[in-house]
Amino acid sequence: MGLHGGSAFRALAGFGRHGRLHEGHFLELAWDLPVETSFVITQDEADRFIDLRNHAD
Incomplete structure (x- = not known):
């Protein structure tokens, strides 16, 4: 789409689109x-x- 200025960051925790908590583990x-x-x-x-x-x- 030609979009510029994007960034991606790995989060420590967050809620997915189904409302389930996701947390980063080893x-x-x-x-x-x-x-x-x-x-x-x-x-x-x-x-x-x-x-x-x-x-x-």
């Missing part, structure tokens, strides 16, 4: 670790991103 599998992603984008870019996500479901 032996935890990589796909179950909480990650925070942030973008600095315009409102138009955010609207296009949300529209793309809504069409994927």
